[in-house]
Amino acid sequence: MAAQTLYDKLWSRHLVDELPDGSSLVYIDRHLLHEVTSPQAFSGLRSLGRKPWRLDANIAVPDHAVPTRNRELGVPGIADLIARKQVETLTANCHESGIELIELEDSRQGIVHVVGPEQGLTLPGMTIVCGDSHTSTHGAFATLAMGIGTSEVEHVLATQTLRTRKQKNLRVRFEGELGYGVTAKDLILALIGRIGTAGGTGYAIEYAGSAIEQLSMEGRMTICNMSIEAGARAGMVAYDEKTRAFVKGRPRAPEGAMLEQAHNYWQTLVSDADAVFDREEDFNVSELGPQVSWGTSPEMVTGIGGTVPDIDRVKDESARRNLQRACDYMGLKSGQRLEGLAIDKVFIGSCTNARIEDLREVAHLIKGHKVHSAVKQALIVPGSGLVGLQAEREGLAEVFARAGFEWRSAGCSMCLGMNDDRLSAGERCASTSNRNFEGRQGKGGRTHLMSPLMAAAAAITGELTDVRKF
Amino acid sequence: MQPFETHTGIVIPFNRSNIDTDAILPKQYLKMLEKTGYGPHLFDDERYLDPGDVDTPVADRRLNPECILNQTPYSQGSILLAQANFGCGSSREHAVWALRDFGIRALLAPSFGDIFFNNCFNNGLLPVILDQELIDELFERCGVEPGFELTVDLQNCEIQGGGSTWPFVVEEGRRQNLLQGFDEIGLTLERSDAIRHYEAGRKIQEPWLFR
Numbered sequence: 001m002a003a004q005t006l007y008d009k010l011w012s013r014h015l016v017d018e019l020p021d022g023s024s025l026v027y028i029d030r031h032l033l034h035e036v037t038s039p040q041a042f043s044g045l046r047s048l049g050r051k052p053w054r055l056d057a058n059i060a061v062p063d064h065a066v067p068t069r070n071r072e073l074g075v076p077g078i079a080d081l082i083a084r085k086q087v088e089t090l091t092a093n094c095h096e097s098g099i100e101l102i103e104l105e106d107s108r109q110g111i112v113h114v115v116g117p118e119q120g121l122t123l124p125g126m127t128i129v130c131g132d133s134h135t136s137t138h139g140a141f142a143t144l145a146m147g148i149g150t151s152e153v154e155h156v157l158a159t160q161t162l163r164t165r166k167q168k169n170l171r172v173r174f175e176g177e178l179g180y181g182v183t184a185k186d187l188i189l190a191l192i193g194r195i196g197t198a199g200g201t202g203y204a205i206e207y208a209g210s211a212i213e214q215l216s217m218e219g220r221m222t223i224c225n226m227s228i229e230a231g232a233r234a235g236m237v238a239y240d241e242k243t244r245a246f247v248k249g250r251p252r253a254p255e256g257a258m259l260e261q262a263h264n265y266w267q268t269l270v271s272d273a274d275a276v277f278d279r280e281e282d283f284n285v286s287e288l289g290p291q292v293s294w295g296t297s298p299e300m301v302t303g304i305g306g307t308v309p310d311i312d313r314v315k316d317e318s319a320r321r322n323l324q325r326a327c328d329y330m331g332l333k334s335g336q337r338l339e340g341l342a343i344d345k346v347f348i349g350s351c352t353n354a355r356i357e358d359l360r361e362v363a364h365l366i367k368g369h370k371v372h373s374a375v376k377q378a379l380i381v382p383g384s385g386l387v388g389l390q391a392e393r394e395g396l397a398e399v400f401a402r403a404g405f406e407w408r409s410a411g412c413s414m415c416l417g418m419n420d421d422r423l424s425a426g427e428r429c430a431s432t433s434n435r436n437f438e439g440r441q442g443k444g445g446r447t448h449l450m451s452p453l454m455a456a457a458a459a460i461t462g463e464l465t466d467v468r469k470f
Numbered sequence: 471m472q473p474f475e476t477h478t479g480i481v482i483p484f485n486r487s488n489i490d491t492d493a494i495l496p497k498q499y500l501k502m503l504e505k506t507g508y509g510p511h512l513f514d515d516e517r518y519l520d521p522g523d524v525d526t527p528v529a530d531r532r533l534n535p536e537c538i539l540n541q542t543p544y545s546q547g548s549i550l551l552a553q554a555n556f557g558c559g560s561s562r563e564h565a566v567w568a569l570r571d572f573g574i575r576a577l578l579a580p581s582f583g584d585i586f587f588n589n590c591f592n593n594g595l596l597p598v599i600l601d602q603e604l605i606d607e608l609f610e611r612c613g614v615e616p617g618f619e620l621t622v623d624l625q626n627c628e629i630q631g632g633g634s635t636w637p638f639v640v641e642e643g644r645r646q647n648l649l650q651g652f653d654e655i656g657l658t659l660e661r662s663d664a665i666r667h668y669e670a671g672r673k674i675q676e677p678w679l680f681r
């Protein structure tokens with residue numbers, strides 16, 4: 001057989017049928033649901049008298065619109081009545097259809113992309129979909145994981161398959177040793193800065209190279225998570241000992257002889273040595289410093305020592321207009337330095353960076369320091385209830401509280417501001433989330449994307465800071 | 471699904487690239503449970519001067535006169551012209567529902583966000599990929615002739631307007647699906663046997679996935 005990439009292998013293993021319309025019918029092993037993109041899919045099924053194809057492939061958890069305070073009150077404690085109705089609708093849909101639901105009061109509740117791997121619902125070799133673009137996160141486990149729209153959610157519920165088209169193969173190799181203060185987040189931001197937010201459109205990305213091999217599973221998830229910000233629906237990393245160690249012992253992972261059988265198969269989930277990629281991007285990470293976004297698209301990013309681009313020197317008129325608009329929105333000037341820029345709020349959380357490793361790094365850095373008096377709010381929101389409990393057990397939560405951070409319950413929170421954690425117009429935020437779009441964290445809010453270490457340093461100094469000098 | 475054959479309408483020139491689905495439909499409206507009712511909130515952050523939420527009566531809000539969707543004749547427009555990577559970001563199909571609800575039937579851009587592109591086809595909205603030069607030319611035409619109209623003809627894969635005709639390419643399978651307005655779930659369910667057969671094989675190969 002011809003040499004195959006990891007993506008080719010996952011694709012061919014899941015191919016059910018080629019369809020006359022030129023698309024392919026791909027089998028879906030795991031379908032994750034949340035309250036925001038599923039209600040219309042359930043109504044669609046109901047209106048035509050259709051039923052879910054296979055209940056045990058589905059699992060639902062509310063995360064997007066849930067409050068991060070007063071959670072002991074459960075669903076009745078959601079003050080926003082419309083958001084409450086949405087969570088109640090998810091609950092009712094799950095009860096009616098028989099789909100398993102992790103409820104708000106459950107300690108396993110959290111952001112769907114943190115919960116999946118944590119529970120062993122994400123296993124190597126799977127196809128995983130969710131009505132959420134950051135489903136690419138799960139690709140860290142050598143899975144084919146993609147975000148889908150609500151019509152597709154309905155299709156997957158009804159048929160256990162997705163009609164989709166094969167993408168091209170792009171390999172991104174990060175080689176070298178990461179310097180002090182440089183993390184997985186910096187790698188992915190630098191990649192997006194280089195290839196642009198449409199750079200990966202039409203590709204499935206495989207991340208490889210010595211720097212990826214060195215990374216923890218948490219770091220790999222951070223990178224795969226933001227594949228969508230590079231335009232790619234899916235990002236993935238080959239199976240290795242780290243994957244094996246992470247999966248072992250998870251509640252839904254196979255055990256004993258079955259684990260061995262699974263492991264034997266999972267070991268094949270790597271690109272063949274002579275596999276050919278349609279495109280390659282190579283990065284030497286040894287020279288890379290911490291990254292920070294300055295504008296309103298994740299591609300508007302630079303090293304912390306960098307500046308806003310000099311707009312007058314940009315030739316293309318439409319590019320210039322875009323840069324100028326971003327500058328105006330962000331309250332920045334052409335050529336302005338980023339280091340030292342005063343911030344109003346800090347958000348440490350989201351499916352990009354709210355796992356235990358992220359919180360440990362933050363706690364380690366801020367221990368003995370205080371959030372700067374000019375910072376109006378510094379939030380830390382764990383990715384799941386279990387991450388939260390772990391952080392409390394390890395004493396991290398206490399470190400956060402003592403430093404003046406607000407320690408909250410799990411959810412998407414200020415990543416998209418569907419609940420009451422959000423920015424007001426003009427507020428500037430150091431954020432570990434994944435999108436700095438206009439209005440993403442609140443109408444008129446100004447988001448600077450960065451790693452948890454960088455956000456923590458900004459919280460203490462009250463300004464964008466090079467964590468290496470902190 | 472609503473079929474699409476041919477459509478004539480006013481072109482709304484939105485001369486920006488990387489327009490994301492958060493801009494097309496801000497997050498507060500993702501709390502709604504239906505597929506309709508999003509039209510008044512299309513580009514909500516730009517469209518109104520004051521902030522709004524699901525329960526804010528639209529009539530009480532101040533329209534932003536600078537937003538093209540609030541200007542005549544564009545408030546009646548049905549073809550949106552934009553720059554590269556339109557619809558990038560979040561998978562929210564609500565963005566497509568908002569465009570459709572406002573009355574948009576076709577989108578013209580040099581490229582689109584992947585998930586968004588799929589979502590359009592699933593809702594009877596036609597996204598057309600055109601060369602950058604043609605996109606720029608269309609922006610110029612809109613500049614000299616406000617209210618410039620185009621016809622997007624999916625039968626013949628042509629765009630006509632201002633005395634010119636330009637061909638466009640759309641994948642044949644997607645074209646047929648749009649022309650017929652197929653129920654894709656129904657079509658897939660006709661292949662239930664193939665899915666069941668496949669599933670039985672996987673149960674043997676990877677039994678740990680079926681528990």
Ligand code: SF4
Pocket residue numbers: 064111112113132134350351352411412415416433434
């Ligand atoms: S944390 Fe943010 S990016 Fe992740 S699923 Fe939630 S809203 Fe989406």
